[in-house]
Amino acid sequence: MAVKPPVMRALSRSLSLRLRQAPRPSSPCSSKQLRTYSNEPTKARLNGSVDYSSTPLLNHISQSCLANPELPQHVRQSKTKRINLFQAINEAMRHALQTDERVLVFGEDVQFGGVFRCTMGLAQDFGNERVFNTPLSEQGLVGFAIGAASEGMRPIAEIQFADYVFPAFDQLINECAKVRYRAGDTGMDCGGVVVRMPSGGVGHGALYHSQSPEALFTHVPGLRVVIPRSPVQAKGLLLAAIASNDPVIFMEPKILYRAAVEQVPIGSYTLPLDRAEILKPGSDLTIVSYGTPLYTCQAAIEAAEKDFRCSVELIDLRTIYPWDRATVLESVEKTGRAIVVHESMMNAGVGAEIAATIQEQAFLRLSAPVKRVAGWATHTGLVYEKFIIPDVTRVYDAIKQSLDY
Structure with a gap:
């Protein structure tokens, strides 16, 4: 066994003595009463868990879903199915890939479905030339999206978490948002760029997985910033974003990926990007x-x-x-x-x-x-x-x- 130097032995004795002399918590502050987590208190009248299964903000039956006047008439006469938000995102991208050969989906780990499974099954169904992984470089994958859109493609770039988007700010602010203005009447733009990212709190995200950086994008002319609240909204707004000739930052509340479940029209549809x-x-x-x-x-x-x-x-x-x-x-x-x-x-x-x-x-x-x-x-x-x-x-x-x- 290695012998400790005199300084280390003295330090060990000092720490041991302090620990033995440390007062034990009294009964009013016992370990059972200390609150060492962030959660709602027991029997709270207001701050209980949200009951997504009954909230009126979600369409729990087909009739309420299809009554939405923003849906096209043929969609309002169709059928629905019960899915969550990440499945609605997946369906929107699947429809875009099926109907437009210019659509590409790429990002870090999207081939196996991504962290939140939003791209699950797309690489298998549409091939690795249209749904593919990129290197771990947000600046690189957003720069690629801008170049692809400038050549007429409709790229959907996934940032794994909104917290990771900051290395891509130069591309988004100095290139993506300015291409159309800078090009004048040449017809060049990067419309069709959609940059998707999970954002917001999830309960245990800490420093690097809980941020909501949407305000940073709202200072930039040339970008649209969209945040859906539900599966119906996510599907329609994402399809509208893909069709838009403006680049769109599409921020998906990660806590709603599985929590928000409702009846969603089976067919494709778009919802307005310019109306509350x-x-x-x-x-x-x-x-x-x-x-x-x-x-x-x-x-x-x-x-x-x-x-x-x-x-x-x-x-x-x-x-x-x-x-x-x-x-x-x-x-x-x-x-x-x-x-x-x-x-x-x-x-x-x-x-x-x-x-x-x-x-x-x-x-x-x-x-x-x-x-x-x-x-x-x-x-x-x-x-x-x-x-x-x-x-x-x-x-x-x-x-x-x-x-x-």
């Missing part, structure tokens, strides 16, 4: 959100309407850039109050732009200041994720404060 959707009409207050937080907002609205006897309008932006100002302003002019909710941090977030627009264009109709409920401006520690992103209680409190102002 009013999910629930109301007369006293407007809540604007997108993606996963919509389910939090819905739960808060149900509790608030029961407790405060109010009527709250809920709007899904869907496309957060360029966003549908007309729908939001029309709603706020009717209700006189507005709250914006998103997972990404508050400072310089999407909510800041919406709040500023409402203040500029609907100020005289406001009965209360526009409120923002957003993620805190901090990094996401592994056990603190649920403490950082908005929960039902925070949205509920914002509704109360706005109504009481």
Whole structure:
């Protein structure tokens, strides 16, 4: 056995003595009572788990799905099937590959289905020339997508996590977003580029798998930024993005990949990239959100309407850039109050732009200041994720404060 030097022996004795002398936790702070994880408290009235099986934001029966007036008439007369969000993404890409030989799907590990299985089975059915893996280089795969689109292809590039997109910013901001403007009347563009990426919190993502960087893209003219809330929306918006002549950043809330399940039309269809959707009409207050937080907002609205006897309008932006100002302003002019909710941090977030627009264009109709409920401006520690992103209680409190102002 190796003999420890005198300094190490002294250090070991000192640490051992400190450990023996350390006080044991008293009963009020026993290990059973210490909360070392981020989870909802037992029997919480507001902050319980979202019940995706009953939320009115999902179509649990075919009739409600096919009643959507945005669907084409032939689709509204068709059949549906019950699938989750990642399966809807897969179906959209499958349809695009089947109907347009210009469509390519590529990214890191997409041949075996990707981390979230969104590309599962596509390489086997369409071959490795159209569905293929790329090197671990986000800048490289996005640069390839821009070049392919400039040559007339319709590339769908997958970033494995939104947290990994930052090396590709130069390509996206300085090339992808500017090609059409720079080319003038030459007809050159990179329309058809869709850059897909899982984004947002999942409960245990920590520093590098929980970020929501959508606001960084909304400062860039030339890009569209789309975030779907459900399988029906994901399929229709992705097909619309692939057909668009603008490059599209398509951000998929990873917690909804399997959690959000609903009836989805079997055939192909597109949904508008330039319109928000009013999910629930109301007369006293407007809540604007997108993606996963919509389910939090819905739960808060149900509790608030029961407790405060109010009527709250809920709007899904869907496309957060360029966003549908007309729908939001029309709603706020009717209700006189507005709250914006998103997972990404508050400072310089999407909510800041919406709040500023409402203040500029609907100020005289406001009965209360526009409120923002957003993620805190901090990094996401592994056990603190649920403490950082908005929960039902925070949205509920914002509704109360706005109504009481």
